[in-house]
Amino acid sequence: MKEKIRELRQKRANLIQNARGVVDRAEGEKRSMSAEEETTWNSYMTEIDKIDKQIEREERMAALEDTLTGATHEPVGQSGDPKGPEQRENIHPTDREEYRSAFAKKLMDGNLANLTVEEARALAVSSASSGSNIVAPQQWVTQLIKDLDNAVFMRKISNVLPALTTSDSLGAPTLDADVDDADWTTELQTGNEGSMDFGKRELKPNPVAKRIKVSNKLVKFSSIPIEQLVRQRLAYKFGITEEKAFMLGDGVAKPLGIFTASDNGIDASRDIVEGNTATAVTYDGLIAAKFALKGAHVQNANWIFHRDVVKQIMKIKDNENRYILDPNSAVADKILDRPYYMSEYAPNVLTAGNYAGIIGDFDYYWIVDALNMEIQRLVELYAETNQIGFIGRKETDGAPVLKTAFARIKLGA
Incomplete structure (x- = not known):
């Protein structure tokens, strides 16, 4: 692999x-x-x-x-299958040897009268009441065919705080106005008077939930672990829902995203337009964004772009006519010496005034949970329709807590 x-x-x-x-x-x-x-x-x-x-x-x-x-990973229901009677109960009816034998005879002469009692019974499990609708036997493998999942990475690079257990929200003090620098003075003087102004950032986890139903027959006869797969997909879908909010959320009953201009997060003063055209990010624009951060933040910073923007950046050369993304260098996955991530939920409409990416110290994007993901299995509720229900629940919030730790790349007018 x-x-x-x-x-x-x-x-x-x-x-x-x-x-x-x-x-x-x-x-x-x-x-x-x-x-x-x-x-x-x-x-x-x-x-x-x-x-x-x-x-x-x-x-x-x-x-x-x-x-x-x-x-x-082996086809089920084969002749000579070592499975005992109890294990064979989970084999799909069309995968049983009796069904295969009956199906072959039906194809050869079309006469149900030539079938043994066992073969006729086996054939009937997947046919109409008259036994006239014949279903070809199938073999199943455990590999699931599905579209490729989108990347979920914000929790990996952000500051995920311990889950809340004794309160409904998390508050953190902020230093909104700092005291001036110290004064050079004499032994008996104390310097000019100064004051500090404090505020507060609050994160309040918001509930998110999803309910799905699965056929009881599918759970019983499938050769892949359906219930385990349902739980995995629920976990992924909750991750995607969070990822979208961490990128684009408006902060109303959901996290506040990094690409949402807000006085409660990253305001418009952190939008860097310098050097960019109305339709493209430029080398000068990337430099301007990187150095809009203080040195300590730069050392811990990551870029986030949509793949369409990365494709455009791949064409950019520096002042020495070298591509800034060189696959043969030791920093092939870095832009201006800082790692980059690609998200399907980052902006990719490259027109005047739109956002095209961000660089930031994501230690200052805080995520807090009040309820880790829980999945409840519902058996009786959907008994009449022969289904099993699953409900997933979680409570989470997230927001940038220090605007100067981020710089958003914005296209020119």
Whole structure:
């Protein structure tokens, strides 16, 4: 698995190099890229996106396979299956040997009268009452086919505080106005008088919930652990709901996002327009954003962009005509020497006045929970429809607590 991921990363690096070669040729001849070159460059970018998804898929599949340890990867219901009668109860009816035998006979002569009693009974479990609707036998594997999950990373880089247990909210004092610097004076003087002004930041976890229903028959006969999968998907969907709010939330009954201008979080004074055009982030704009932070914050800062913006940044060169994203360097996954993350929920509409990314010290994005995710299993409520219900619940809040720890990249007018 690790070897395959390494191969994919090397293939990605080669594609990036090829794409840059296309741009280099046009710039070396001091001209714009031709239509053919644009098509070639875009094809490289498409292939790079595919490989990025493959890498994420391989990494997630490795994790999922660990959780599915013990689930069979062999077709069920085969002749000579060593499973005892009790284990065979969980085999889907169309996977039983009796059904396979009956199905084969039906295909050969179409006469149900030639079936044994056991074969006829087996065939009836998946047919209409007359036994006339025949269902082909199936084999199942434990691998689930689904679209690639989006990245969820904000909790990894932010300051996640201990869950609340004795109160409804978390308050933290803020130093809104600091005392002036000390004065050079004489032995008997005390310097000019100064005062400090304090305020408070409050986080109040908000409830979030989801209810789903699953067929009892599916839970009983499926060859994959449906109940375990339901719990995993609920956990992921709660993570995605949080991620969206940490990015774009308005702070009303939900977290306050980093891309929402607010006096309670990051206000408009932290929007950096300098150097950017109305449709693109520039090298000068990135420099201006990075150094809008104080030195201590820069050392701990991360960038966040949508992948569409990263694709645009990949074309940018520094003042020495070098690409600022070099796949062959030791800082291939960094921009201006700081790591970057890609989020599907970051802004990607590159028009005048819109946000295009952010850099910040995410130790100053605080997340607090009052209720860790809980899942309740409902058996009786949906008994009439032969279903099982699952309710997931959680309470959480999040917000930037120090605006000067962040700088948002904004496109020019």
